[in-house]
Amino acid sequence: MxxxxxxxxxxxxxxxxxxxxxxxxxxxxxxxxxxxxxxxxxxxxxxxxxxxxxxxxxxxxxxxxxxxxxxxxxxxxxxxxxxxxxxxxxxxxxxxxxxxxxxxxxxxxxxxxxxxxxxxxxxxxxxxxxxxxxxxxxxxxxxxxxxxxxxxxxxxxxxxxxxxxxxxxxxxxxxxxxxxxxxxxxxxxxxxxxxxxxxxxxxxxxxxxxxxxxxxxxxxxxxxxxxxxxxxxxxxxxxxxxxxxxxxxxxxxxxxxxxxxxxxxxxxxxxxxxxxxxxxxxxxxxxxxxxxxxxxxxxxxxxxxxxxxxxxxxxxxxxxxxxxxxxxxxxxxxxxxxxxxxxxxxxxxxxxxxxxxxxxxxxxxxxxxxxxxxxxxxxxxxxxxINTADAKFLNRKLVEASLTVLKNENSILPIRKLDTLKIASISFGASKQTEFQKTLNLYTEVKNFQLKADAKASDIEKIKEKLSAYNLVIGGIHDDSRFPRNTMKFSQPVQDFIAELTEKENNIFSYFKNPYSLNKLDKIENTAGLILTYQDNETTQDLAAQLIFGGVGANGRLPVSIGKKFKSGDGMDVKGKIRFKYTLPEDAGMNSEKLFGGVDSLMQEAIKKKATPGGQILVAKDGKIVLHKAYGYHEYSDTIKVKKTDLYDLASVTKISSALPALMKLHDEGKFKLDAGIDDYLPYFKNSNKAGVPFRQILTHQARFKPWIPYWKNTLRKNGSYKWFTFKKDSSSRFPVKVSGDLWLHRNYQKKMFKAIKKSELEDEAKYKYSGLVFYLLPSIVEEISGEDFRKYINENFYDKLGATTLGYNPLERFEKSRIVPTEHDYLFRRKPIHGMVHDEGAIMMGGVSANAGLFSNANDLAKLMQMYLNMGEYAGERYIEEETLKEWSTAQFPDNDNRRGIGFDKPSLEYEGESSNTAKDASKASFGHTGFTGIYAWVDPEEDLLYLFLSNRVLPSRENTRLYQLNARTKIQQVLYDAIE
The missing domain is CATH 3.20.20.300 (Glycoside hydrolase, family 3, N-terminal domain)
Structure with a gap:
């Protein structure tokens, strides 16, 4: 009591x-x-x-x-x-x-x-x-x-x-x-x-x-x-x-x-x-x-x-x-x-x-x-x-703000130096490719593996054997429940494998489970990089992957203690925004309804009217990709839908995506000069009518060069058959250049092409006239100056560092044909449908490697190069080209001569000419880019920090299909982007 x-x-x-x-x-x-x-x-x-x-x-x-x-x-x-x-x-x-x-x-x-x-x-x-x-x-x-x-x-x-x-x-x-x-x-x-x-x-x-x-x-x-x-x-x-x-x-x-x-x-x-x-x-x-x-x-x-x-x-x-x-x-x-x-x-x-x-x-x-x-x-x-764009954007903001980095040894996050890495990812507790892995692959090539929660030692050994080829492993530890329960259902072999990986120097884990369950994983605290997302869904997986590559940052702090491994309040700041952020339009001050509604309707109209069977469109603002979509099919009669990972023939966009960045880099190094001529780098041209013509005029298309030369026509007899000394049906040491599956070009034909360029007459007047002739020569000029193979040079100095793994020549050497969108049914020269090889006849006669055409890419990888341009030569904390160089080359050089062109880059019409203009009405005078014959449009606008890519195969079934131009679809879509900016 x-x-x-x-x-x-x-x-x-x-x-x-x-x-x-x-x-x-x-x-x-x-x-x-x-x-x-x-x-x-x-x-x-x-x-x-x-x-x-x-x-x-x-x-x-x-x-x-x-x-x-x-x-x-x-x-x-x-x-x-x-x-x-x-x-x-x-x-x-x-x-x-x-x-x-x-x-x-x-x-x-x-x-x-x-x-x-x-x-x-x-x-x-x-x-x-x-x-x-x-x-x-x-x-x-x-x-x-x-x-x-x-x-x-x-x-x-x-x-x-x-x-x-x-x-x-x-x-x-x-x-x-x-x-x-x-x-x-x-x-x-x-x-x-x-x-x-x-x-x-x-x-x-x-x-x-x-x-x-x-x-x-x-x-x-x-x-x-x-x-x-x-x-x-x-x-x-x-x-x-x-x-x-x-x-x-x-x-x-x-x-x-x-x-x-x-x-x-x-x-x-x-x-x-x-x-x-x-x-x-x-x-x-x-x-x-x-x-x-x-x-x-x-x-x-x-x-x-x-x-x-x-x-x-x-x-x-x-x-x-x-x-x-x-x-x-x-x-x-x-x-x-x-x-x-x-x-x-x-x-x-x-x-x-x-x-x-x-x-x-x-x-x-x-x-x-x-x-x-x-x-x-x-x-x-x-x-x-209820499900407004703002409501969805808020969800992404909350998830992003909650991301918590518990380990970041040697600043492994965000990943840098992509050209030095071979990356593998393992999704633990998954049986198919995860959203986490899909997003990782947006940044560079990542080999994906999945390991079920109940995997046996034999399953793990198969993956271990393959991992020896990789020097960075990214693990995603996934949940099997709708709710983040404090449980650990991984088999002991799986847990042992995770523990083994944490002991290696280069490894990153993203933990999509309840943080308390971290205490049940032995040695997880030893990993070099550890990200905590608190739950497992598409948004957390997407943003965790973006954090790893620097698309987003992290500053979350652990709200609970995890045994003796981590204490409440732990966490460290990681800088983001060094690479693309994949997000919603509202994140960049754009209106989703206007953007998606406008772009979708115009693209659907183009497909319905058979201006193109399909395409890819990518829009980025402020370094944030806010629209990245695939539309339609590979062909009109096809059942294969276009995917965002498919590759398109970039046609003339190759001009600004291959030799041009190489020349700018060489210019920064003092090895290439705009007041020099072709003959300064290719002595073969010394006694030609093109000797001494400065590159500033050549690359702005007012050097009096002829627009083009139909090289392929010179390979035909009057009856339409091929001349015996040009093509054979089988390859050999004398005929090593593949033009199609059963058509091989003589090894010396490139010399004939150079000779034709050398001997071609000049136009009478030095005014703007688009010409692709010099772009056949530029790979050789880059090789002459750098002392390196052209493809190796641009791969090592640009594409590999950018993580632009699909951007390159001759895609069949690296990709399945099913991933490449076909172009024209060529019944004049190659006499068959063109699929997986460059559409441009001159480029294919160069072995598919030219600065005039020949590059293939998906929109996502081309965007990395274009964003580097938009950033005035910098991307992911690395400088590729000096800012002053890019500003000069992207500026109209001879506007007083009625020439809108920059150095290599196209520019908006000097005066807006309505639907006949090459850009949208609201594109600024500072904007620049290029268009491609196959239906490509690549453009950036520094004043709005806006990037726009339109990839299509409008030349299907034939180049006579000009409906894309008639509809003015590409620039109408570009105007939608400006209209959507709030």
């Missing part, structure tokens, strides 16, 4: 201290309380019978994925019992809103609609966004992002007809084995939990959505799930007060509207053993009296075994009301509850006045959320209005 009195005295003194603390703090009252005695609330109170008043405190479960019988059950409770609200669970937004409209129409008093949407509507409803779980949010250092999340979640919830979110969770999760809170918590640091909880709460409540802090007085240190049993917390009061209850006190002071009470047995707060939901000592004594909370007190679900075990429905709900709760969530027996509360009033266990005060509180909430002026919302366009 004495011990009991002592405990009560200590508790009372502690509560007195809490009272003083509450009085001394600057506490903001819930906003809805201003309406407790409003005219509207008064009018409703007058209309309600005593039992109807009790019913206002009851909220039952509703579903939008059930049959009409369920709907009728809810309508019966509304019509007969006059319940106060509904909490919605599984379903979809459109059906939920329709149901809510129907339920509101049937209700005497507007219904309060609630939902558990801790990470957004995706927690409950199909076809909606799931934002990061709270543990991931706990890693974010910018709380304003969490506030933005609150604003957006509120907007979405309200659009579905609801008014109350049972969030945020502010339990301090200090037990790694917690089965019910865990990743739903902001973490183990009470200050961080409080700050994130306040930011999330304020975001929602500033948007007029009521929130509840849960699960009071703190569910973080339990190893039992209260859905299935009653957890017991045995900490002393001092610990509970200073830690578990700390965030609740902070949110109460910040003005939170509601608090949800958990089902917990906490002897230090109530020695009777009753669940906290039914404890007057906890709810009235601590939450109301000591902490001074005046807002809405809500029970956790009254169907959970933590409260129902040993308690009868209806009676247990009555006990919850007597304990001090205002709102009963998930009442299972409504009539019984109303009956039992009525009895309690008659028995004097609770007065009518006390009950009426709670009813007024409920009604005040309803007025605060606008239910006093309820209007049904239309379900039309609801999915579009």
């Amino acid at each position: 004495r011990n009991k009195i002592s405990r009560l005295f200590i508790l009372s003194m502690a509560l007195f201290g809490l009272t003083l603390q509450a009085q001394e703090s600057t506490k903001k009252s819930p906003e809805f309380l201003q309406y407790t005695n409003s005219k509207w609330v008064d009018s409703i109170m007058k209309e309600l019978t005593p039992k109807e008043r009790i019913a206002q405190l009851i909220m039952v479960a509703a579903y939008s994925n059930r049959d009409n019988e369920h709907k009728e059950e809810i309508l019966k409770l509304i019509n007969e019992q006059k319940i106060g609200g509904l909490i919605f669970f599984q379903g979809d937004p459109e059906t939920q809103l329709k149901l809510m409209n129907d339920y509101q129409s049937a209700s005497k008093v507007p219904l309060l609609g609630a939902i558990d949407a801790e990470w957004g509507l995706g927690m409950r409803l199909d076809n909606t966004i799931s934002y990061p779980y709270q543990m991931a949010l706990g890693a974010i250092r910018d709380d304003s992002l969490v506030y933005d999340l609150g604003q957006e979640v509120a907007r979405q919830i309200k659009r579905t007809g609801l008014h109350l979110n049972f969030a945020p969770v502010v339990d301090v999760n200090n037990n790694p084995n917690n089965p019910v809170i865990n990743y739903r918590s902001f973490g183990e640091n009470k200050e961080n939990v409080s700050a994130k909880g306040i930011a999330y709460m304020r975001g929602m409540q500033d948007a007029n959505l009521l929130t509840t802090a849960k699960h009071f007085p703190g569910h973080g240190d339990t190893d039992t799930d209260s859905h299935y049993a009653l957890p017991q917390i045995n900490h002393p009061f001092e610990r509970l007060d200073s830690l578990e209850m700390y965030p609740f006190k902070e949110l109460i002071d910040a003005g939170i509207g509601g608090v949800m009470v958990a089902h917990l047995n906490i002897p230090a707060l109530d020695s009777t053993g009753v669940p906290s939901t039914l404890s007057k000592s906890i709810i009235t004594g601590i939450l109301k009296d000591s902490l001074g909370f005046e807002g809405l007190i809500v029970t956790d679900a009254m169907n959970m075994k933590g409260v129902t075990k040993g308690n009868e429905p209806g009676i247990v709900d009555k006990d919850a009301i007597l304990a001090g709760n205002d709102l009963l969530e998930f009442t299972e027996d409504v009539p019984k509850t109303i009956e039992e509360v009525s009895k309690a009033i008659k028995q004097g266990l609770i007065s009518q006045k006390q009950l009426d005060e709670r009813v007024r509180k409920i009604l005040a909430v309803k007025q605060w959320v606008g239910l006093n002026q309820f209007k049904a919302q239309s379900p039309k366009n609801i999915l579009k209005e």
